[in-house]
Amino acid sequence: MIVLLLILLIGPLVHAAEAQQVPVAGMFPRQWPLGLETVVHVAVQNHDPIQSVEVSPAAGVKVSRIEKGDDFQGNYTWSEFRIAVAGDAAAGPRTIVLVLPTGRSVPLTITIPPHRPSISELRVVPAALNPQALDVQFAAADPSGDLGDSPYVWFMRVCGSDIVPGVVRGKVSNLVVHASIPNATVRNKCSFQVRVADSKGIESNMLSTQF
Numbered sequence: 001m002i003v004l005l006l007i008l009l010i011g012p013l014v015h016a017a018e019a020q021q022v023p024v025a026g027m028f029p030r031q032w033p034l035g036l037e038t039v040v041h042v043a044v045q046n047h048d049p050i051q052s053v054e055v056s057p058a059a060g061v062k063v064s065r066i067e068k069g070d071d072f073q074g075n076y077t078w079s080e081f082r083i084a085v086a087g088d089a090a091a092g093p094r095t096i097v098l099v100l101p102t103g104r105s106v107p108l109t110i111t112i113p114p115h116r117p118s119i120s121e122l123r124v125v126p127a128a129l130n131p132q133a134l135d136v137q138f139a140a141a142d143p144s145g146d147l148g149d150s151p152y153v154w155f156m157r158v159c160g161s162d163i164v165p166g167v168v169r170g171k172v173s174n175l176v177v178h179a180s181i182p183n184a185t186v187r188n189k190c191s192f193q194v195r196v197a198d199s200k201g202i203e204s205n206m207l208s209t210q211f
Contacts, residue, residue, distance in 0.1 A: 004141065020103035022046050025076055026165065027096075028154065030110045031193060031203045032061075035087035038165040039206070041080050041156070044098065047071060050079050052099040055110075060089025072163050085112055117142040117196060117204040119177070124192050124211050127180060134181040136194060138207060140172065146198040147172060154197065159190040170196065 006051040006140070023045040049068040055061045062084040071076035091114040098105040098122045118141045127133035136155070140147055153170040156163065170179035177196055 001112070008105045014148075022098065022100050022103045022105045027108060027182075028156075028165070029203050030108070031113050031116070032083050032114060033116050033205070034085055034089060034091065034114070036205075037082050037084040039080055041078060042098065042101070043054060043072075043076050043078050045075050046100055046102060047077055048100045048102055050098050050100055052101060053081055054097045056085075056095050056097075057090075059079065060086040061094070061112075068162055070163070072161060077194075078085060078163060087201055090148065103149055113202045114143055116202050117144075117198050119194075119204045119207055122163045122192075122194060122207040122209050124209055130180075132182070134192070136170075136179045136181060136192075138177055138194065138196075140175055140177050140196060140204070142180055142198055144198070145204070146200050147196070149201040151177065151199070152197045153177065153194060154203070155179075155181060155194045156179070157190060157192050157193065 025043040025045060027040065027042040029038060029040065050066050053063045053066060055063065057147045062082065064082045066081040067079060069080060071077050089112060091112045093109055093111050096108040096110055097107050098211050119138045121139040123137050125135050127135045149172050150165050152173065154167045156165040168179050168181060171176040189210060191208060191210050193206055197207040
């Protein structure tokens with residue numbers, strides 16, 4: 001009788017533990033281009049390393065080099081992994097789940113787009129009129145003609161343990177995108193990553209630099 005009571009009491013706890021979902025604070029990029037390998041950054045509310053990454057459907061997609069990054073804001077951890085998408089993989093939405101020792105994340109939706117903009121020649125300098133901002137510019141090519149005049153510019157600035165992701169509107173002039181990153185005071189050596197999204201939300205490759 002005692003054993004039965006223990007089973008009845010412990011059973012729901014076991015199921016609750018198995019069903020625990022790890023919160024994901026953010027992941028980018030969520031678009032993985034055909035024929036290329038993409039470095040994906042993810043922030044989870046957990047200090048454990050990511051054990052595996054499940055993509056569904058998995059055909060044409062390979063996950064590698066899962067690496068635990070820095071902790072920030074107390075309960076969060078940045079990590080990264082690489083996603084290689086075959087050139088003949090099916091374009092469209094897919095789901096991704098992160099597997100940690102303490103549980104699985106909520107399924108997140110990503111997209112393999114049929115095409116994407118391309119950016120190059122990144123320059124990042126302190127703003128002339130505002131020392132707490134950064135001026136960013138890069139060349140952009142968009143064969144589909146969907147870039148628009150004021151595309152979203154996604155960025156992440158890392159200065160030691162100070163990690164600041166965000167998004168601003170850029171301005172396009174002669175196939176060069178200009179953007180101002182506010183509240184970006186430089187502390188010692190920093191790294192900066194940027195990508196752009198066209199008017200249909202399709203994201204470009206990512207550029208990075210140090211300053």
